[in-house]
Amino acid sequence: MLSKWFIVPALHEEERGMISQELKRIERSLALAQQDLLTQARDWANWDDTYQFVQDNNPRYAEVNFSPEMMEEMRYQLIAFFDAGGEIYFLSGLAPDTNDFTTCARVADDCAWMARLIDSIQRSIDNTPDQQVFFSPGISSPAMVAITPILRTDGSGPSTGWLAKVRLMDKKWVKQMENVTGLSITIQQQPTSKAIPLTNIEGETIHAQHLLPTNVPAISILVGTQLNRTHYLASLSTIRYVLIWTVCLMLFVIGFVLWLMERMILKPLKALAVFAKQTSNEDSNQNSARLCQRNDEIGMLARSFEQQLGRQRKLNAELLNLSTHDALTGLPNRRLFDQRLQTTIHEMEALSQPLAVMMLDIDHFKLFNDHYGHQQGDKCLKQVAQALQKVATAHNFLIARTGGEEFSALLPNTSAQQAEYIGQLLHDTIDALAFPHLASPVAPYVTISVGIGSLNEGTDISPNVLMSTADQALYSAKAAGRHQVKIFTPPNADFSAASHDTSL
Numbered sequence: 330m331l332s333k334w335f336i337v338p339a340l341h342e343e344e345r346g347m348i349s350q351e352l353k354r355i356e357r358s359l360a361l362a363q364q365d366l367l368t369q370a371r372d373w374a375n376w377d378d379t380y381q382f383v384q385d386n387n388p389r390y391a392e393v394n395f396s397p398e399m400m401e402e403m404r405y406q407l408i409a410f411f412d413a414g415g416e417i418y419f420l421s422g423l424a425p426d427t428n429d430f431t432t433c434a435r436v437a438d439d440c441a442w443m444a445r446l447i448d449s450i451q452r453s454i455d456n457t458p459d460q461q462v463f464f465s466p467g468i469s470s471p472a473m474v475a476i477t478p479i480l481r482t483d484g485s486g487p488s489t490g491w492l493a494k495v496r497l498m499d500k501k502w503v504k505q506m507e508n509v510t511g512l513s514i515t516i517q518q519q520p521t522s523k524a525i526p527l528t529n530i531e532g533e534t535i536h537a538q539h540l541l542p543t544n545v546p547a548i549s550i551l552v553g554t555q556l557n558r559t560h561y562l563a564s565l566s567t568i569r570y571v572l573i574w575t576v577c578l579m580l581f582v583i584g585f586v587l588w589l590m591e592r593m594i595l596k597p598l599k600a601l602a603v604f605a606k607q608t609s610n611e612d613s614n615q616n617s618a619r620l621c622q623r624n625d626e627i628g629m630l631a632r633s634f635e636q637q638l639g640r641q642r643k644l645n646a647e648l649l650n651l652s653t654h655d656a657l658t659g660l661p662n663r664r665l666f667d668q669r670l671q672t673t674i675h676e677m678e679a680l681s682q683p684l685a686v687m688m689l690d691i692d693h694f695k696l697f698n699d700h701y702g703h704q705q706g707d708k709c710l711k712q713v714a715q716a717l718q719k720v721a722t723a724h725n726f727l728i729a730r731t732g733g734e735e736f737s738a739l740l741p742n743t744s745a746q747q748a749e750y751i752g753q754l755l756h757d758t759i760d761a762l763a764f765p766h767l768a769s770p771v772a773p774y775v776t777i778s779v780g781i782g783s784l785n786e787g788t789d790i791s792p793n794v795l796m797s798t799a800d801q802a803l804y805s806a807k808a809a810g811r812h813q814v815k816i817f818t819p820p821n822a823d824f825s826a827a828s829h830d831t832s833l
Contacts, residue, residue: 340568344535345528347556348528348537348556351512352537352539352552354510354512354641355510355512355514355554356539356552358509358510359506359541359552361648362496362506363473363475364462366462366473366494366496367460367462367475367477369403370460370476370477370493370494371475372663373494374477374478374479374480374491375479375480375481375482375484376482378390378394379410379479379492380479380480380482380489382419383410383412383418383479383490384489391419391421391432395408395421395432396430397423397430400421400422400423400430404496404497404501404502405422405423405494405495405496406422406423406425406446406467406496406497407420407421407423407494407495408421408422408492408493408495409421409422409443409446409447409450409492409493409495410490410491410492410493411450411451411454411490411491411492411493412489412490413487413488413489413490415451415454415491417434417436417447418434418490419432420432420433420434420435420440420447422440422443424439424442425467425469426442445466446465446467446472446474446495449465449466449474449544449545450465450493450495452544453474453544454491458478458491459478460476460477461475461476461477462474462476463543463544464498464541464542464543464544464550465495465543465544466543466545466548467495467498469499470497470498470499470516470517470518471498471516471517471550472495472497472498473495473496474544475493476492477492478491478492479491479492483793503515509644509648510644511637511641512554512556513554513555514553514554515538515551515552515554516551516553517550517551518543518549518550518551519548519549519550519551520547520549521546521547521548526538526539526540526551533557534555534557535555535556535557536553536554536555537553537554537555537556538551538552538553539551539552539553540552567625567626571594575590597623597627652664653665655714655729655730657711657730658710658711658714658715658730659714660714660718660728660729661727661728661729662729662730662731663729663732663737665729666727666729666731666737666739667792669739670739670792670796671792673741674784674792674795676741677741677742677784678784682741683742683743683744683745683783683784683785684740684741684742684743684783684784684795685740685747685748685781685782685783685784686737686739686740686781686782686783686784686795686796686799687737687738687740687748687752687755687779687782688735688736688737688779688780688796688799688800688802689735689736689738689755689777689778689803690734690735690736690777690778690807691710691713691775691776691777692766692769692772692776692777692811693766693769693770693771694706694733694734696766696769697709697768697775699768700766700767700768701768709764710730710734713736713759713764713775714728714730714736716758716759716761716762717736717738717755717758717759719758720751720754724740724751724754726738726739726740726741726743726751727739737796737799738755743783745783745816745817748781748783748816749781749814749816752779752814753779753814755777755779756776756777756812756813756814759775759777760774762775776811776812778803778807778812778813778814778815779813779814780799780800780801780803780804780805780806780815781799781815781816782795782796782797782798782799782800782817783816783817798817801817802815802816802817803815805817
């Protein structure tokens with residue numbers, strides 16, 4: 330009776346809590362994947378080249394930016410551009426059955442398979458004319474969709490249309506999510522009337538499913554996982570054995586049995602529960618060490634939980650690194666650079682210290698890619714990034730990759746003249762690489778141009794304006810023939826034309 334009324338329900342409640350926690354962890358991973366897709370869509374949409382493209386002012390945009398390799402590498406099924414009226418402007422995608430790369434300006438012929446997704450996206454634009462992300466029924470499997478207005482790089486308007494990116498949640502994508510979460514995951518789309526959340530226990534295995542809505546009310550997505558009950562069944566078996574033994578001894582040593590039960594069962598279970606709820610406290614780490622030293626099932630549970638927690642922390646650290654660093658070069662990306670820029674400006678203004686920023690651009694990198702190919706271009710970017718990082722490490726400043734061949738540097742407590750010396754050092758360091766670039770009209774090797782902007786002592790200036798000064802200095806370096814270092818001078822200032830997005 331004690332087991333039936335108290336122990337087993339408590340274990341079942343803990344088991345249900347674990348199921349709910351694992352499903353929520355999968356949902357959090359899906360939410361992170363959605364935000365990552367929205368970030369990628371926003372990076373494209375808040376780009377002057379895209380803004381000009383939708384206005385028919387950038388004829389080579391599609392040729393330069395779209396390829397089947399890019400679509401496959403980024404796991405996009407469809408990228409769609411719409412004009413200000415919500416009508417189709419340009420479509421690019423991979424056919425779900427043949428994986429053929431197609432581009433078109435309307436849903437017909439080779440692009441006929443896009444009709445269902447395009448219709449869903451246009452309805453969403455009509456209902457919510459702002460950035461949004463949602464799940465949508467796909468052709469062969471569900472898909473996640475991110476939509477964002479097309480604006481200039483500095484975020485100014487008006488919007489000239491919308492950009493939508495669609496990522497298929499197919500078996501390959503699910504496999505990647507399983508590697509991230511450490512859980513088995515199933516994702517399928519079903520009619521909402523038949524999609525029912527459930528938790529099914531079969532022997533040592535728990536099958537759990539949770540319902541996620543799509544932008545089509547009649548269709549929902551079932552997200553499921555499979556968990557092992559071995560530890561819980563072992564704990565249940567141990568508890569039942571102890572209870573039977575307690576009954577046998579109750580007539581002789583009832584007091585001793587209650588003490589033994591408290592010492593061997595209830596107290597360790599309470600410690601395990603406290604450990605599970607307070608994993609960040611130092612005391613809980615001490616409790617964890619004591620629990621993990623146990624050789625019984627509770628010790629097995631504690632060790633398993635500690636291992637799972639360690640894996641989760643490692644995955645969180647990896648996800649954080651992926652969101653703030655460039656995957657190709659390993660340098661900080663624009664997101665991290667903009668965060669540091671905002672913070673550093675406030676610090677330097679508070680301390681009345683100078684601040685310098687740089688924008689660096691590889692000269693004629695487009696010609697390099699056309700001449701040597703993108704694989705050699707990636708190799709060039711890596712070597713340039715490594716050389717820049719060595720100088721940044723030696724002089725204690727931040728260097729980030731903020732564009733295709735564009736890098737930005739943040740030099741706190743550094744005047745423009747000091748920054749010019751460092752800029753020249755970066756310039757000479759890249760020259761010393763002597764990386765061949767026979768297609769360059771500047772030199773037979775890879776070179777860079779450097780623009781420097783500065784925040785003087787006591788100056789009140791915004792991140793956009795500060796980066797605009799470096800951008801204009803870089804433009805001056807390019808206009809003067811490239812392969813040189815230029816400092817921004819006030820007569821050239823035009824703060825209304827900032828080309829660096831510092832939105833977080």
